[in-house]
Amino acid sequence: MELLRNISQQPTNSNRMYEPNQPGSCELRRKRTEDHGHAPAEMSKIITDPATGKCYCRGKVLGKGGFAKCYEMTDLSTSKVYAAKIIPHTRVSKPHQREKIDREIELHRVLHHKHIVHFYHHFEDKDNIYILLEYCSRRSLAHILKARKVLTEPEVRYYLRQIVSGLKYLHEQEILHRDLKLGNFFVSETMELKVGDFGLAAKLEPAGNRRKTICGTPNYLSPEVLNKQGHGCESDVWALGCVMYTMLLGRPPFETTNLKETYRCIREARYSLPSSLSPQAKQLISSLLAKTPEDRPHLDHILRHDFFSQGFVPERLPASCCHSAPEFHVSSPAKSFFKKAAAALFGGKRDKVKYYETLNKLTKEEEEIYKLRHDLKKTVISQQQQNKQMTEVRKGLPPTTRDTIRLIVRGSLGSCSSSSECLEDSTTGSVAETITSVLRGCLENMPKGEPNCSNLQWVTKWVDYSNKYGFGYQLSDHIVGVLFNNGTHMSLLADKKTVHYYAELGQCSVFSTSDVPEHFVGQVTVLKYFAHYMEENLMDGGDLVSQPDTHMPRLYLLQWLKSDRALMMLFNDGTFQVNFYHDHTKIILCTQREEYMLTYINEERVSSTFRLSSLLTSGCPADLRQRMEYSLNMLLQRLEP
Structure with missing residues (x-):
């Protein structure tokens, strides 16, 4: 959700944008004028739903957006806490502005998935429109990355797996998000990720009928969107590549000090892949950021990539990951013995004596295992040396x-x-x-x-x-x-x-x-x-x-x-x-x-x-x-x- 991000905390060029002369540009200009003019009347702390009579207590600000602010809001009858998007009527006085809010509500209210921010209710009074959404107490990935600078590969796998799950659901409903970025991925109390902010979401249209509006966040726009070819599922996948890159390296792949240069880099799919990244991470990023939309992987294929299949994916992340890098350990009641036994059986030296002291004595079978491991090691080395010398296959094959x-x-x-x-x-x-x-x-x-x-x-x-x-x-x-x-x-x-x-x-x-x-x-x-x-x-x-x-x-x-x-x-x-x-x-x-x-x-x-x-x-x-x-x-x- 657009307003749950704090714009001031986004990287350079990362704020949502509209191209000049396209619908939406006037809203941003109008907002700036209002912000520098007189302040709006103070909003009441207690808000009543005129239709149900329910009362809510407005709390602290969670984020700001182009049309609205987001607050903590507590149902006084149940004490349930929501993230409430509050949009003044004065900000959506024109028909196309109101249509935008209505479209967001209609798209979001029917979505039900564990990795999508849940839509609970909406109502309005004479001053504002109120949208009650799932409250994510850990804020967003943008906040986490600001504190952490970079994330580890296991964490990135953990978050990406959930993002892909939510995004796949959206695409199955024929909905494009069109503004995927760290500020729109919210994290619950239990460290579950939720995709939110459907302010720019739209129904998927056939390629020939797609709207050519350039909308989204500059650093995450795909080449085809910049070239006014319209936004498809592949454009969301491109943004996913930008998100993965940003989590691993702490900066978007196409960020420059000049917006025109950023757009040039995007159109050419020109970015760097530092040697600090694993080969699997480089391969996946390269496929997600393929210049041609058809060359990008389908969501079904992403989680089968070697980046996931050949790397550790934690089941859960501790809340401490919001501010410090996690330490991943084997979870086992026999962890200490496991380390000693594994080291002794499979190649350790210093722990070998301790292991056998634990067992008191060597059995014949243990001696045989040790000899077998030693012999195998020599065999494998010999085989590898032979294989390195092979430079061509047998004759006669195609x-x-x-x-x-x-x-x-x-x-x-x-x-x-x-x-x-x-x-x-x-x-x-x-x-x-x-x-x-x-x-x-x-x-x-x-x-x-x-x-x-x-x-x-x-x-x-x-x-x-x-x-x-x-x-x-x-x-x-x-x-x-x-x-x-x-x-x-x-x-x-x-x-x-x-x-x-x-x-x-x-x-x-x-x-x-x-x-x-x-x-x-x-x-x-x-x-x-x-x-x-x-x-x-x-x-x-x-x-x-x-x-x-x-x-x-x-x-x-x-x-x-x-x-x-x-x-x-x-x-x-x-x-x-x-x-x-x-x-x-x-x-x-x-x-x-x-x-x-x-x-x-x-x-x-x-x-x-x-x-x-x-x-x-x-x-x-x-x-x-x-x-x-x-x-x-x-x-x-x-x-x-």
Whole structure:
């Protein structure tokens, strides 16, 4: 809401503006004249709704806008506090001014969403119009940023996730906000963000019928709005990019000392991305601030970006974040032990003695785990050195797949479990060789052309924390697995009560989360943490679901590999999955009833499943074929001697 921001606290050039000779410019000139003239009559402290007889007590000023002021206002019968937007009739005496207020009321009153400032009631008396809105005691993000200067990336993820949620709701109602900025994002007592100020909001019109009025806040205007092409959903997305940039760096991306230069920078989409930003943050900002509207991501795609999927998103922020940077810790009743155990099991040195003193003595299994971790470390380093030397792929593949792929190879489990669905000789190498042979055979014999679903198990969420502990993932049947840096694997079944532990494939230990062997406490703590993190912070990757399996999990990770473009995962039963970062598409190849099935999940997270035998006769779309070729390329690099 326009009046909840304090104009004097906004950055340079950040006040809402209207282009000269457009509707609205006279209001700002008139306001300045009135402000320098005689003061209006003092408003009463007690305000009565003529229609209901309810009495309200007017409190302190919360903010000012072009037409109005916003006050705290308390219902004297219930003690409920509102943010009241109070507009003098003298400020909206002309028909088009009154129409603007009526339009704002009509748009806002029907909105009901947890991340939209709630509209409660409106009334008027002989002097003023009163709009009663949800009271946000932490004020706005503009106030928070003024105190903090910059925000941390986890905080920005937290706020952006809520802004996108509210904005998506608005766009679904075919409403454009048209003035997204820090001063219009309000923060409740519980640190929940609410999108407000619908003074410039408008119904979405077809491209040809859009009003060409240049309205909004100078630093947040999009190129198409400046060029009088009208305001669409993409213009709100552009403003979102400006908001993200401002939160991370403390200044808008196009701010200059000269308004004409600011507009020139906006039209050219010319701004700087400091090295202090993470690569994921830079990538997301660049996509949001794409010069061409069609090149900006849809709201549905924003939260699937690596900036969110590969970074910590807090569930809640403490109120102290309003004035000081937060400290994020792992929330666990066994936090102190967790740190010692994790450090000892996964690479720490100084805490190792303390950990084993806690356990009193080393068991044989602990010795084996330690040796395995040590051996794995040498193996991974050796594999990485080999992969760095690879500069081209095998001959015979199409030119589109000849990009240099730098693989990071992780995982060491190497033989099959007792599951009847496993391959006969399911070492990591044999799984990769089998999949390579099948995939290459399909591609070499498949015609070009355009060509449905089993209870498929696949990875819906994943998190790479291998710099400390390992690689975590969640399957479509809600089993959570972790392939630890020491080469061991744990699965937490869908019942959240049963753990399966593999020191080696074919050697499975089963125990309850309520009765964890002492020497597994550290790893189980990590497993639970991964499960909680993915459940709370990551979105599912597609529309396929599987029935939860509370018995022996048939699928667990043997090895994962990363390139610049994709993540590849190999599983014990021969399932092979590749996730592509840039568009979040996925390929899953698996055997079902002794037949190979290939599932493709597209950018819209919609899945299609094909028999490999049918692809050999019918062919497949070009985008799928391209991804199959890249996946084969990754496998070939994995097998390169």
